[in-house]
Amino acid sequence: MAPGFDAGFHSYDVYGFNHQNAKFYNTNRPFSELWYLIGAKQEQMINLQHTQNRGEKFNFSFQYRKINSPGFFQNQATNHDNYNVTANYNSQDKRYHLYFSYYLNKINGGENGGLQNNADLKDPEYSDPRLIPVRLGGNNPRLGGLLNTNIPVKSYNQEASILVRQQYDWGHGDTVHVNDTTEYYKFDPVFRVEHTLTYTENTYRYQDAEPDSLYYRTFYNLNIPLNNPDTIRTRHRWRIFSNDISLMQFPMRGNQAHFIRVGAAFEMIKGQFDTSLAVRSFNEVSFTNLRLHGEYRNKTRNQKWDIQAKGDLYPIGENAGDYAVSGRLSSHLNETLGRISLMASNVNREPSYVYRYFGTRNKQIWTNNDLNKENITQIQVRADNKKLKYSLTANYFLYTNYTYFKSFTESAQSSGLFNLLQLVAYKRFDVGGFTFDGDAAFQQIAGTAPVQLPTVWARLRVAYTAKLFKNLNLYTGLEGKYNTPYYADDYSPMLSQFFYQDVLQINNKPEVAAFVHFRIKSLSAYVRGENLNSLVWDNNFVSPLYPANNFGIRVGLRWWFVN
Template identity: 65%
Template sequence: MRQFIIFFLLLTGTGAAVQAQFNTSRLPVGGGGGGSMQRDTTKHEHEPDTLTLRYRYLDEPTDFMLDSSIYDFNLNYLRVPASYSTLGNNGTAARNLIFTPRMQAGFDPGFHAFDIYGFNHQNARFYTTTRPYSELGYLIGGQQEQMINLMHTQNRGQKFNFSFDYRKVNSPGFYLNQNTNHDTYRVTANYNSQNKRYHILMSYYLNKFNGGENGGIRADSFLHKPEYDRLRLIPTKLGGDATETATFFNTVIPVKNAYQEASFLLRQQYDWGRGDTVHVNDTTEYYKFDPVFRVEHTFTYTQNTYRYMDTEPDSTYYPSRYGFNILPANLGNDSVLSRHQWRILSNDLSLMQFPVRGNMAHFIRVGAGFDNIIGEFMRSSVTFQNLHIHGEYRNKTKNGKWDLQGRGELYLLGENAGDYMAMGTLSRYINDLFGNVSLMAKNVNKEPSYIYRYFELNHGKVYRNADIGKENITQLQFRADNRRLQYNLQANYYLFNKYTYFKSFSESEQFTGLFNMLQIIFHKRVNVGSFFWDADFAFQQIAGNAPINIPTIWTRHRFAYNGQLYKNLNLYTGIEAKYNTPFYADDYSPVLGQYFYQNTEQFSNYPEVAAFVHFRIKSFTAYVRAENLNIFVLDRNFYAPSYPSNNFALRVGLRWWYIN
């Protein structure tokens, strides 16, 4: 805690906390190229405490603004959507109850249980800002749960910007041996040369995930025995009765999955086009450059290490689930260990043309990439390469009404030869009444993730499936976003061929037949004066006997009062309830870090209820939540077989903004 306090004092000493007034102008940011750069030769002795801050994602030409709303605690603060289900503790393996298949061609190691908590290049933000901007967040919850969020970005002159993000999740959990301790870091930078022709984008992230694995509780009957009212007394299948050491910056976890993901990306762009100096008046002028042709090179180096460690294994747990025996404790230490490390070196060269001067969202891109991939395991290693080509056409009109995109990728040679992805989208803003409507079609043919084909442990154990072929997934989507009527509607139709899944703790399988799924996702806000009803609804229906476990209906409702009190207090307070219909929830394999299909144990869960008070006073935001209120009147829910929900807990999350 002392380190946290020191950092807090240093941060608050650099600037005053003032209210961020976000400018919604749509000017280009670093890496977008082109656009205009204002140079004001007048001097201002006193600048207003306002901020113009915007950002872009790596391959997206559209600007975005920071979201300062306080409605959604899960999305805005935890950064884990409400539809995600964990094993009960913040930071444990998570999956989305609104089914979202992975639709990317190319190589994939297959370890995704902690993805929702980490950074990647796709969600990296490249900022431009008129003032240095910082965010500080801190959360404390039940059973000593703590979180820290830090973010800072600033421009150094008009040509260079950098940003830094840090996130800490430390949660001992309500049940024994379920500690989590995650540290994630991200640094981004973007640079534009003085003549606006040369651009650099840099992204680096480091994810350190430490997820405690207890295998679930030994028997559900413990939940109804008075002597186990304190959930931490209930014996678990893994970890034994070992005493856990948990401090905020140093946590010892007896059985865990320890993942470390690090990646560095450097993108360089050089443009040919036309530049002009535009004189506004005697003291202000703009330099405007419009690219016509661009050469782009992207270098990426990724090193991911995935480990499972149980140094004092339970001799009764592994034989029936994983097929190997554990020596008794009196005969020595018989640890269960696995280690999979992947190193990927990628180079990509692209050529881009901008047909319409001044419209950076209208372009044609063609390119090729080469990947060198090395995998190292406990006793073996593999090396292979991939060569792929890609192309994209994007046309977002200047008036913002039409947005057309077509994109494709094909793997010509290497381990993933024959993989491809093809997608097209068409969006049209109709008017204020009907909002924005879009259509999308996507087809992916891909080699299943490597973990479905090979997983290695000590004890001389290798899980291998050489009979898995490429799987094919088609998605058709209709989407409507209407601000005036305050609703969002999304309808997805999926068609699966050779769907790959885990059927047990260690066995993968491929469903050889075709099946399809219809999915409708709907959000609607209804307000009467200052009283609001936010309804989230998802309907999912599978045609065919497919090995996918999903609830037919998932829904969340928030009934709240929302208003501004006094001069600066924005208040959002009420009740939140989540519910899903009964279904055969997936089981979980700790050693592989994978959810797997089971059809023997069905769960009929009760609504999860929370009361909340969210408020913002200028640059300070607070989230106060009383969660799992249903425990007082209803039976306990289960997230997976042997993984019950927690007790009542109080959470307090704080966030400050600083303009330096």
């Protein structure tokens, strides 16, 4: 639900850093964190984070994350490296502010195409799931390790981006005397000029160095020369430069959550594709966009009311006509009734570019230039209550020109109008030392829609919590998850996209895990036994031909300290 240019590759977003979740710190002492996870089949995750001030006005932080897992099945290895650096500077008079954010995500995900035959899961010949034949990558049952990054068939996503934001404020400053010996300088902005430069390079690539032409023709309807199969490779590479200027006014002195912002951004976008065709129109594109944006925010000091209205419009450029408008009103009624919020949003957007073009270096080209703009409306009502420990959310979505993939390589667009109603609830009960908490949702689609969703999904945790031996905080129990049967989307390895299917219904048993969480001062840890259900029933499936993991144990540690 975002207007403007979008490349369309989001299946690995949850594993990467971005500017939206970048953190800026101000610390009086250096602070560090270390996370480590080890799981079944040599799965490992390492996370290192450090931040410290250099003087009173400058701070920097660094974070590195490594995720490596050979997987439970053949050719399922993943190897991710993520880097994030932030810095911020405030001038002595607190009028000038500088923010810097950089991230680099290197995502390598193994693509095995799923099992050749689901029945092999029950075949005694394949007691080890690493021996079950898969569609891509050949017979490759080796496990690998943290330093072994050889992945036969993979999706390679690399994204690097730099953001530099400068702000200069006009307003009122005062010296505040805390006592006879302590004082500090307080500055309340009234008007702000903000300038933001962003440069991003994204590369999305699929590669199979030793493709089996029979498998590609049988499973994906992709013809590869038998005498010279070569490497199957697809690539979308994008370079995006954005230059944004904004003006802000703060009507109420001392309340920076009450402001009016208007601005404009100019974007230059260039894309390159990996094809062997000597046709420039298929190898490279470039275009520009102009985006106008505005925002009004009023969050009262007593936290009773919060009003927000935002708007974005693309008047000219490649995405001319795209827009997004939204409004939110929330209020804290009282401790008994809690907080309630109302939200409405409407987005008109050009479909992501991945729906318009797909090509390989083997001279396979698919294009779809008959796509209209998508329009999505969302209305939400939400109630949160800390005292009674519950939350309720009702979402209503209205879709027009919904764009989707209908096969491994082809996109399509639904011309009809359909809507989705979603009701989500959370509730927690505490009985003595035991805690019961659960989520549940009901989802219903009205109208003809190329979207499949489970009607009901739910999660329930039953746990015992206690404080032992003065410093030991314990939380241990069972967790179960379940959703009703539905036609889960299939997956296209070459595009790294999920696509609509209505042939194979996924009918899973409840998924069960046992856990022990504990914390001792600045050390927290957990042990999880996951997929206990696979010890009793057959493997659940997350998508056609893609079974969930077998039973496995994960152990995680987190240690933080102030130097």
